[in-house]
Amino acid sequence: MIAADKAGGEPGPGEAARARLTVVSGPSGVGKSSVLAELRRLEPDVFFSVSVTTRPPREGEVDGYHYHFVDRPAFEAMIEEGAFLEHAEFAGNCYGTPRQPVEEALDAGRPAVLEIEIQGARQVRAAMPDARLVMLVPPSWEDLVGRLTGRGTEATDALRSRLTVAAEELSAAEEFDSCVVNTDVRSAAEELLTLVSGRAVS
Incomplete structure (x- = not known):
């Protein structure tokens, strides 16, 4: 329902x-x-958004498909640039939703x-x-x-x-x-x- x-x-x-x-x-x-x-x-x-994370890849995970894997300085720079729709930290690792791919998909009608x-x-x-x-x-x-x-x-x-x-x-x-x-x-x-x-x- x-x-x-x-x-x-x-x-x-x-x-x-x-x-x-x-x-x-x-x-x-x-x-x-x-x-x-x-x-x-x-x-x-x-379009399914792929999150950005500072945690290391697990076995079998593919960068750009499961997550975009970055280090903490790069993640913090993205925060400063306003590159995330949302972001949070869990268990010492940061996760965020990049804004640009979402907006590009919506602009394309997806x-x-x-x-x-x-x-x-x-x-x-x-x-x-x-x-x-x-x-x-x-x-x-x-x-x-x-x-x-x-x-x-x-x-x-x-x-x-x-x-x-x-x-x-x-x-x-x-x-x-x-x-x-x-x-x-x-x-x-x-x-x-x-x-x-x-x-x-x-």
């Missing part, structure tokens, strides 16, 4: 529909990566998608007020708890902390323009595509 979209409106007479940036957020375990991978498969023309956490979504809304914010949510709190506990990869304290953060993130849903419930990956991706591109999946 898609909540009513509160951002923007229909183009006026003689106005062309304009490509828009869509920011997708949601709690850990809700399935963002799976849904966005399906969205990419359904509509290859959608809808663009960012997958970032809620604080970053707020920064993007401040930098680009026309951006549409979409929260991917679970069918229920019990479903999300089941997904996280079903992983069996985290200690009890870490899991409790993750659930606390998830509850805080879900409580911010009213700040978002739309919510997509991830009951099924394919259905959620199709609903997200309708928001991103303005057309239904045939």
Whole structure:
């Protein structure tokens, strides 16, 4: 189900529909990566932003595809230049969304998608007020708890902390323009595509 979209409106007479940036957020375990991978498969023309990070590449990661890998001085210089739509630091590493590729995609008429956490979504809304914010949510709190506990990869304290953060993130849903419930990956991706591109999946 898609909540009513509160951002923007229909183009006026003689106005062309304009490509828009869509920011997708949601709690850990809700399935963002799976849904966005399906969205990419359904509509290859959608532009997916590649973040910049100061952390070293992991095995199998490709520079320019998974991330743009830079050192901290280069990242700080990009901050000074205003090159980011949003940026943050986690666990000693910096991450940011470069502004120029997103704006170039939108100028070319390609809808663009960012997958970032809620604080970053707020920064993007401040930098680009026309951006549409979409929260991917679970069918229920019990479903999300089941997904996280079903992983069996985290200690009890870490899991409790993750659930606390998830509850805080879900409580911010009213700040978002739309919510997509991830009951099924394919259905959620199709609903997200309708928001991103303005057309239904045939």
